Amino acid sequence: MTGASLQQREWVDGFLFVGNQLALDFLNTKPILEGEPRELLPNAAALERWLIASGIVTSQKERALVRAWRNSRKGEAFVQKLIAFRERLRGAVLRLEAGLTPGDAFLAQVDVLLKEYPQRTSVSKQGSKVVLDVFFEPRKPEDVWAPIAAATAELLSEVEPFRIRQCESESCIVHFYDTSKKGSRRWCSMNICGNKLKVAAYQRRRRPV
């Protein structure tokens, strides 16, 4: 995805998409907004919206399957497990940002999830090309582990840790994968924190000493 199109979709249906990587976008579902931590995945209905906003759920059939989890005991219980995993992911990301490797227990959990919930793939002909696609089949809430575990594994194994960073704004806990050429991205988004920081720096410079 290009920088320009990414900026246009910073917020989708009330969710933040500035991470440049699905596991980081998932991590950013509990940002600090107006000084308070805000849980953006409080229930199965919110998870349904996030799955659509993130592009994991696309077809009408998938939407209908996920809609059935709303207000269901299984759906709500799964959301609690998912956000507990998200907080362990936060711990792993903070370790990567500190130059460490992720903890063994977390890595083992991701490994189990990958094996229990593998991503489904398909091949089809598109014109003269054969295309391999990953698809999501949400038959039960636990199937959400497949895209989440795959994205987490990708983050841990394929992304250069020095390009994983937390926004420099003091009150912001958004993390992102810096894909800029120079590796010099400093904040989650120009609109959310960038302008605020620039104004603060400008005011500091203008203040008489």
Ligand SMILES: [Zn+2]
């Ligand atoms: Zn920020």
